[in-house]
Amino acid sequence: MSIKNTNSELLRFTTAGSVDDGKSTLIGRLLYDSKSIFQDQYEAIEKVSERRGEEEVNLALLTDGLKSEREQGITIDVAYRYFSTPKRKFIIADTPGHIQYTRNMVTGASTANVALILIDARNGVIEQTKRHAIISSLLQIPHLVVCINKMDLVDYSQEQYEKIKDSFENFASKLDVKDVSFIPISALKGDNVVNRSENMSWYEGATLMYYLENVHIASDHNLIDNRFPVQYVVRPYSDEYHDYRGYAGRVAGGTFKVGDNVVTLPSGFGSKIKSIVGPRGEQSDAIPPESVTILLEDDIDISRGDMIVRPNNQPEVTQDLDVMICWFDHMKSLVPRGKYTLRHSTQEARCIVKEIQYKLDIETLSRDRENIEIKVNDIARVMLRSTKPLFLDAYKENRITGSIILVDEATNNTVGVGMVI
Amino acid sequence: MRVINHLDELESESIYILREVAAQFENPVLMFSGGKDSILMVYLAYKAFYPAKIPFPLLHIDTGHNFPETIEYRDSLVEKFGAKLIVGSVQEAIDQGLVSEEVGFNASRNGLQTTALLEALEKGKYDAALGGARRDEEKARAKERFFSHRDEFGQWDPKNQRPELWNLFNGRKNMGEHFRVFPISNWTELDVWQYLAKEEVPLPSLYFAHEREVIERDGTLLADCGFINKRPDEKVFVEKVRCRTIGDVTCTGVWRSDAENVEDIIKEISTTRMTERGGRTDDKRSETSMEDRKKLGYF
Structure with a gap:
């Protein structure tokens, strides 16, 4: 890369996953194959892996940066990783996949252009897959790439790939996702990650790296409404x-x-x-x-x-907000009549919770109107009233002017985030 | 349509954060170490508020063990932008008995900087300290937020950080607490160099290859200076070297290099297999030495 070669776009993508689905292996491979892992970093995790008696170098140690994460062997927080190729610079927001970390997944998804969803080819679409897809859809990530991983363990079977693809498409038809692509890969063996697989000649699409380097992201911003x-x-x-x-x-x-x-x-x-x-x-x-x-x-x-x-294209000016809230506070629930500080674009106001309409089940998409106690990691549709008029767009139209955060006035913590309906 | 490249986007993100700090806090300060990252920060701050002056002072925590080139460059930069400079002194903290000097061959004032920094922040009643730390530098820094809350003792609680979504930043705090803010979190070492090259920013001579008297310790080359206690078997020799990071003389390693200009440096770091903090002996003290220091309030 030279000084002149700086005309490359920035792409942010998010991954979510649990211990066994090969997410760390995939990230490790993307970093390794783009030469973004340094020798001293590699030697450091090699030493730790050896000390722990692990057989192979554990690439997950690259992303698990905090002492407690390394002790427990899990990703707790969002970790940011960087790599670049001559075509693009990439920022990975790597998040944990378990339901108790929904808020971390939501955080990683909020600025992503692409969501990378991993499916184990042996297991097909499971609850966690659905959860990731639903969060990606709620947070309006413009592009979804579904990687059907561990193809080496199902004999690179096209039939198995098509079956999983159909089942995901069937489920995704209920979601609001615009652009979905499927890639059969083996992160461990490297098939279709950076290099084309020789074991899957039946697959004619792009490799994951080609996809990430070429997916059209210039229109991900709203270029219409000033x-x-x-x-x-x-x-x-x-x-x-x-x-x-x-x-x-x-x-x-x-x-x-x-x-x-x-x-x-x-x-x-x-x-x-x-x-x-x-x-x-x-x-x-x-x-x-x-x-x-x-x-x-x-x-x-x-x-x-x-x-x-612009005079002829204005946002809605209102004190009444209809929002989908994801609740982040593990101490206190979101309650009717609750008062919070609200931040929207560069505005700050106070608000009161007028009504909780329903709680959304993020594995089935069903709406619960009876049990509406909103605890940490819950997602709910809520009516708020603010102390002054805000200039709102629907989140679907604009992620910047359609998003809010709620701040607890006693603890100063960010306790909820919302997307304007 | 115009394409926004990655450097433009990073620049706009950092400027947004700098302006957010000026808007949300009453008394911010920019921590200036003399290294390329804090130089970048000063340039970005200049752009963010142009044609007004940078609306906060620069704070340099002086260990007293500096490369003379660093101080020279610092003073010229301050003059160029008409900025206000505040110096927090580790020597003063030692003289006041707040901290005591490390002893032994690996003695460094790096750890003592924390006390001098917290002292200076408290004295100036600063409620936000802007820093040029990047997430790609070190694994604990990879978990850092843009707006990082510190309690009244300046401590970082990595397990209980505020979530950051979209471009909404929550800078609310109680009296006596403060924030550390890291506008260039998403830049990599290569991004910084590409940007400095594109903008033709003059840089301290230490970053370019030059002949220097050095000693070798645990595989790292250190500049020979009056502040390092040499072991009897350590010999001084001359090498062509450059700094990849600039910090306190006692813990900043120098690299064998022939890179004499920015273009050479970009070539060098796009092919190197070692991270830039690989030469920092302060990080090598233990596997979690950065996380441990950060929890206590280190930069």
Whole structure:
């Protein structure tokens, strides 16, 4: 890789899995084959594996970074791993797969372009597979790649692969997923991970690495609806920039161009974009996820939490939120009349829980309207009312302007996360 | 349509975090070590608030055992951006009897930095300390959040971290607590060099290959200086070396290298098989030495 070779996109993907499905082996192979494991790292985990009396070098030790995780041999928290090929840079959010870690899976899924779902070819679609797929669908991960792993243990059988593929497709038809691909692999032997498998000539699709390098992600952002949450007002207070007022933020949707007519919320005042300043000076337009500073023609009062949009395309301005909540607090349940601090884009407000409509079973998708005590890792549809109007889009339309977090005012912990319906 | 490449995206993410810190906290500070990661942080902070000045001071925890080049570079950078510099001194902490100097051949002031850092944060009443740590550096740092909560003793509780989703960051805290914030969490060593090259950022001479008097200890080359206690059998010799990380002289290894410019460095690290902290003797003290130090408040 040279200095010039920097024109590669960034792809974030998430994996989830338990001890035995080969997830660590797969990640280890992606890192190893892209030469992202260093010799001293490898030697360090080789030493630990040997001391523990393990026969092979345990690649899971690469991702399990905390003392307690290494002691217990499980991934508890989200671990981030990095590798790159000449085509792309990758960030893996590696999460545990067990139901008691649903909140960690949700965290890893929140920013992912691709969800990598692993199925053991011997076992087919199991509860955990469904859970991962449902979470990927709830969090609206744009692309799903289902890797049917351990093909070497089923004699590379096309019939077995087709059977599992059909059963997953049958189940996924109930979910809101747009783009699903299937790849038969053996992470252990390397079939169809980086190199094409010689054992499965019947498979004509891409290898996993080819898929990750080429899946189209430029349209994963909302490029239609212009949304610019104002994060910070830049005021230099110097003689040279006496009347300078720059609205700094990160584009959450659409394309902002110099000369565009815009409206600011909540005031409703209109103006025109005078200039856009990016990290390398003035630029003619700004798209997601760029951080820029916007200057307007008119001197209007704008502060953090306000939003710059187009006059004919505005988010819903409301104090009533219909959201799907995932609850993260293991001490206290989510209760009706509960009050929390709410964060949405660059806004902060307080809110009260008006009604819990149902609890969602994340293995069957069934709705429970009777037992609605919402405990840690539960997912529920909830009505909230905020102390001030928020500028909301449906999460399906925009992951940035359609998401919220809830903060407990006594402990300051983030206790819940929500997606606007 | 324009394609946003990975460096643009990382840059925008880091600028977003820097602005979030300026918006959510009353009295932030940027921890500056003199290494390339903190240099990158200063450049990103400059871009985030341009044309206004960087709205927080730089804090350097000075062990007193520095490469002279580091201090020279630090002062020129501060002048260039018109930033405010605060120095926290390990020597002062020793003089005040807050900590005592390690003894023996491997004596280093690295561990003592924690006390001086917490002292400086408390004295300045800083509620957020920005740092240039990256998740790819070390396995405990791989678990670090962008916004990392610290209790009133500056301790990190890795098993009870706040979840971070989308681009929503929760900086709420009680009086006396603070946050460590890591805007370049998602950058790798290669990303940092590619970016510094693209932006043509001038760098301290220590990063480029030069002749230096060194000693070899446990497979690592250390720069010979007055602060290292040499064993009787350790010989001083001259090698062409460069630093891959810059820290305290006593624990920063130097590498045999011929890389004389940034392009050479990028070539070198894209083919190397050793991690950049491989030369840090402070990490080698035990398997979990970074996690143990971080829990106590180390950077």
